[in-house]
Amino acid sequence: MQFNKVTEQLIAELKSIVGEANVLQDEEKIEMYSRDEVSDKLWEKMPEVVVKPANAEEISAIVKLANREMVPITPRGGGTGLAAGAVPLIGGMVLSLERMNKILEVDTENLFMVVEPGVTTGDVQKTAKSYGLLYAGDPCSADSSFIGGNVATNAGGNKAVKYGVTSRHIYGLEVVMPSGEVVTFGGKNVKDVTGYDFVHLMVGSEGTLGIVTKIWLKLMPLPKYVADLLVPFADMQSAIKVVPKIMTAGIIPTCLEFMDRLSIKAAEMYLNKKLPYSDAGAYIICEIDGSSETQVQDDYETIGKLCLENGALEVFVADNMSSQERIWKARKCYAEAIRMLSPVYCMEDVVVPVSNIPKALEAIERISQKYNCKIPSCGHAGDGNIHATILREDRNEQEWHDLKDNVLDELYEAVYALGGNLSGEHGIGAKRAEAMDKHMTEAQLNVLRAIKKALDPNGIMNPGKLLKLQ
Template sequence: MAKGKVSPELIEQFKQIVGEKYVYTDKDKLEPYSHDEVTDPHYMKEPQVVVLPATTEEVSKVVKLCYENDTVMVPRAAGTGLAAGAVATFGGVIISIERMNKILEIDKDNMVCVSEAGVTTSVLQEAVQKEGLFYGGDPCSGDSCFISGNVATNAGGNRAVKYGVTRDQVMGMEVVTPTGEVVTLGGKFRKNATGYMLMHLFIGSEGTLGIITKVYLKLVALPKYQQDLLVVFDNLDDAIALTPKVMNAGITPVCVEFMDNASIKQVEIFLDEKLPKSDVGNYIIIQIAGDNEDVLMDQCEKIVELAEENNAIDSLVADPAVIWKSRKAYLEADRARSLVFSMEDIVVPMTEIPGAVQQISRLSEKYNVAMHCAGHCGDGNVHIDILKDDRTQEEWEEMLPKIQGEIYALVYQLGGRLSGEHGIGYKREALLEKYTDPVELKMMKAVKKALDPKNIMNPGKVVSINDEVPVEE
């Protein structure tokens, strides 16, 4: 594998490219780059140097230097990931694209937004909305994550039921390869049968195949009307079983989210706010949108009718500000309770969610550990927060693999996979190796070797192609 250490001479060359101000070597500036949103110390590693280029040309020059010097590089967007994918676990250079933060064009006629890599997702959403257009991607970390990070992890989010995941929004991208070459894949056109669709290799590649510097994103017309419903159940199975009934009724929601009662109560504590029916309730949050208000109201009535047939306690027209604040606070609420926890990100067929959650609840009892569930039941994606609480680090490290082993054995038995939207990174690389079909894994490694023969671009994340050992200080 390429070297993890960075020479003083190389650091000086970086300064000549991006300017001394944008090459970090001081400990206080390096610390924020030592982790993403994974707060377990096991996954933290302070980099030796962070470089902040401002243009694709600067990115290319930095990458070429790393390639020529056999030096590991780690692409990094906003650092909001949940798989330790943008951490310098194996040493080397972190290349942060945070200065590349311009929206380059909103093309209303072609309904495309062209953006630099470091634009915050919510900023992009607001910009296109002012033009009467709509961007369908909506990860829960939209206020802080960068659009290129969404692409690199194929982020999902709340609107995936109707609009799809990030992959479904991307029409093209500019990429700097591990050798420092620059290539544009795709563009403003919506159809393409011109050879291999290489663009899709980079979507979800988590910075292991190159650095995304520009993206072309599909836009749609801004819906005129929107309605948010909160449906409360005392039985989680009944709650989740509502989703296929709604979709089979000819209604395509923007999103269908769920929160179990333990999650709701934890969010109440975190926000210091009373939430509806929180004493016994499990939540289903449904958003619908469209251009005909009468049709929307008919859909609301049908959803309420189906909910009542499915033993709902109550159905409420929800205040979007309140209910979405509660749903999006799920992660922070658990972090406030237990700084160290493991957020699992399973995906199963939609109809298998009740059985999966039911069996996962039994694991909570078996191991006497708090496990909170929430997620996107409209697309089968369940988030499970396993909380360390007051256990010692040794007890935690002994217990967690046992729980994960049981969860993933169940998930694959149900026809699912170990990550729906958070990705693999370093955190789940060994799990991917264990559970993935050997032929599929061989194909993934062949792609990595072909595009990154020196194993220089974010090694040890997603798949390992040789014996990689984290660099010691």
């Protein structure tokens, strides 16, 4: 696909659409739009221009211009992605959704919230809570990630084991299509099989099929009682082998997370605070919620007993907000804490069937020893999603890229042999497009390419993400 450069004429037309103040070209101002949270400079690329529209109508006009001029568009939310999904690989324009940050409606009768894509996930959660309701999407980056980015990557997060990933909470979308047309599918109907399931095609499409401009989020009553457990184990295998026992005990935890020793130590350094049993080989962190205090207490006692019977060193129970926050700080700071061990790293997002997590972690340990590198791991034990992070440490550039390539090749092979896949929640972006091309069958790829070609015939929407550049 051949694209054109941004011209002065195009810049003038963009300014006429969004206003001069919302078209950025100054290098200092646009530098922050050249990357997301991927730490490797390999995944940094300067845009030619950054445009900040205020509504769907302005986005529609921008997309029509881009199609006319054959200029690529990279949609961008909060820039908290971990797959280089918002990086303008081949220049063109970054279309930032930061100005579209309104909560448009909270419908307490139908239990829906209608929002623009630039609202942070944390603000969605807080607003729902102020009405006595719950928005169950809960990525670790909730305070800074945009809900539009969660939709683009079908973000998972801590509560996915009970409440599901983002797609479960999306019932309607307004989208500016690659043609510039504005379409709406779904809404407040909780059952709707009218036509193709366009809503869930768009969720997880990473800005390659259109730009989401309005989102209908499903809410639910806020659980009355919540308790959290922090359970240290002497070694990772003992910790992770208790997970299937918890999942088959007749209890559905809200969250079921794990951290290995390196992750615990990194969190301790980052928080500058001594953690309980910080020399443990692993943590299991579990949350239970419900409408009955007795039921929640019975559930955490059952889980605590299971853990102690299977090698837990101790079971810490937090049943008030202050102590719950202390437990979760260590887990939620993982990405920031890893930088304390190595400023440059490669965080992976592999997923395997829950029963195969022990084998996946064994494979990660073997690879770590083979290449003499550190690979701290943590993640969502309840749904098989493992964040294994390769640390660069003091290697030079060539050594780092050789190490990363070798480790990723073996990691992905091990994961696929266990029935797993490349990404559980961070998305493919540019970072894993080559790997997806390698591990998917040609028939699978042809289906994806056909959808892309049908909806975006000029290929202007976020090129090089999900599907590698041809």
